[in-house]
Amino acid sequence: MKNKKEHIEQNGLQNSLSRRSFMKQSLTASAGIVAAPNLIASPVIQKTTAKPPVKITDLRCAIMGNSPVVRITTDQGIEGFGQAETAKPYLKPFVLFYKDYLIGEDPTNVERVMMKIRRMGSFKPWGSAVSAIEIALWDIAGKAAGIPVYKLLGGKIRDQVRCYNGSVRVERTGTDPKDYMQWGANVKALPQGFTIVKTAVGFHAGMNRSVPNFTYGNTSPSISKKDVGRRGPITEYGLKYMVERVAAMKEGLGDGIGLALDCGPGMLLSDAIRMARILEPYNLMWLEDMLTGDYTPYVMADDYRELTMSTTTPIHTGEEIYLRQNFRELIEKHAVRILGPDPEDMGGIAEMKWVSEYADLHSIQFAPHGTFDGLIGVAAQVMAGAAMPENYIAFEYCNANPTWWNEIVSGLPNPIVKNGLIDVWDRPGLGIEIDKKGARQYLAEEDKNFFD
């Protein structure tokens, strides 16, 4: 036992040593670029160029505080981390499913590796594992090159990335309009200085369960009467109930903060059209997922097109959608005004960057989903967000949950969010480090070798 522990520690040391020397090598190489003409014939450089390619040696997954964390190791001591949504602790076997596809591949040709596994993913949650792997590959590719991931995604065009608040919750004092007003005032006072906040109403807020006579629907997809259907026609009472509370929230928030609403899925098209129209005076940032979202494994672009054409309120969707192909109809038909893919579900950060340019070409804005992405996810969002075009609004910030994540992840700014923005950092890869010693205590018994 003692021997094993020693072995592990020694190994860890070796890993970090070789990583350090490797990074040093990379730095030397990039420093050499300036004087390149004189060095072309240098045997030293040639030797560096002939360096054997990096090879993936393992793919691991640990559930840390409900969040699937992915770790890809290589034969050169470089490791990459990715994360999947905290809401998916069941994901571990689905991540490991891809292991055999990855072993022996060169992680620095990210696309080449992705071509092996991309087709074996799908709508949320079945794109999560592939997405987390993609992010970990970019982490490795960045570290191997000694540059931050944003440089591999085309380069940063902003030094700070805006995020919106969809995860720093403020308790509401009750369900009356005045409580919603107070909530608005309290959200405004959050220390992060968020400039945009998103909150749930309607089906997404469970009003179909908590508010009597909210819908005409009475389905129950279970023998349990508590399990109320996820879709249904909204009553006039339900509509007014929502609108009054939106008005109250706006009053509390004032004009200085954008308000976005997560609405569904579950609304029928005509209800969605009516609600979007009635809410026009409030100049909302967007109405999200009225028709689809969360776990709806389809797009329904035609319906979104009708909704979008009917109103000046921007319509938003996309968090459950996997790959650019499934955004094609939404974008080319201008079916929504804002897209909100989640990099941990849509196939990764390079995929998100590509889709954001595709959206920009069609005058569609971009506000990525990310409320459960974890701190590794925040790092990935910042790297990608720095590189996305000017149609980019903000990504949905995920705060450390549980808070011990703040202690084991270093490299993020402190505090992370200032005035609703996050400073972009320049360290190689995703630019974050995990304090393995500190993190070990949060590993389950079956995951205890995760960092070894």
Next chain:
Amino acid sequence: MKNINQTRNTKAQSGIKITDLRCAIMGNSPVIRITTDAGISGYGQAETAKPYLKPFVLFYKDYLMGEDPTNVERVMLKIRRMGSFKPYGSAVSAIEIALWDIAGKAAGLPVYKLLGGKIRDKVRCYNTNYSSRKPGTMPKDYIEYGANLKTSKYGFTIFKVAVGFHGGMSRIVPNFTYGNSDSIFRGPLTEYGLKYMVDCVAAMKEGLGDGFGLALDMGPGFMLSDAIRVANILEPFNLMWLEDMLTGDYTPYVMADDYCELTRSTTTPIHTGEQNYLRQNFRELIDRHAVRILGPDPEDVGGIAELKWIGEYADIHGLQIAPHGIFGGVIGNAAQAQVGATMPENYIAFECCLPNPEWWYDIVEGIPDPLVKDGFFEVSDKPGLGVDFIVKTARQYLSEEDKNFFD
């Protein structure tokens, strides 16, 4: 009033409850079993090509426990949204089929009566032949290959053969594509590759004659312009259909726009759909007449009731339906026959799965003998799907970790 309520309560309480969901890998095929407190078990199966599926099936267990399997839709509402394109719709689909098996057995009715009633007494099926009996790889060898197909003991009337990117031709035939990425799945076709394919098809048709339908499984992997050219050049052969030229297998998207262009360009019927999950992912294909024939797989699309619904939806748009099922297994065949008996007149045939390994015949009762006669599959009138395990003999094919599957 009080009495009425009591009656209702009694009825509600007498409902069957699901007590377990199990999955065993038998001969590479995930078999699922749903047990109930009424002693009735339902069986479903997922494609034989997916032995890795067991944890994906068990993922849904907690959603099912305690539910009444005879209200199939109610149970499906709980799990349907947690599936997706192939292979992520397989588990949900196999569960749906097992639920219908239970519902039929509980009512003492064959499943086809719960799906609207049968409109045919036997269901046409087609044979996909990836046989190694091909005497060689030169186009001329395909004449004999076509002639051999005709002699099938089951009297199939429609055959499907892999050509192009499907079945490895793009790898075996040098200079078939201009592509040189690692991917073997896509690439621009060379003129040589084009002619090679056309020659093979001509040879097969020569061997096969006019009495049999020939369908081609082609991709995915064709670029749109190549697909258009191939479909046009093949028009004189009056093929049944060209399948999955642009998408298929593991492509988690639909690409209806591209299929629209392809379909409009040619008289050769274009076919796709085996990887698509749920009616919503057929909406654009159907509404826009993007293909002429749809081929959902009941073990991937979300089950047999979902397949039936899509069959009718396709019918009101003038589209035909020829369900995929090559790896459906013996339970899959039974499910195909039950739903196939109820599908509207746009139904062509389902893709029959020849039981593999042969011992499937020994461990399941209710398989027609012969499996297929004159190209038709017999529809069982027994309650449920009409097949059941002979537990005593089936047990020997369970792995150690699955050994309690039938208990």
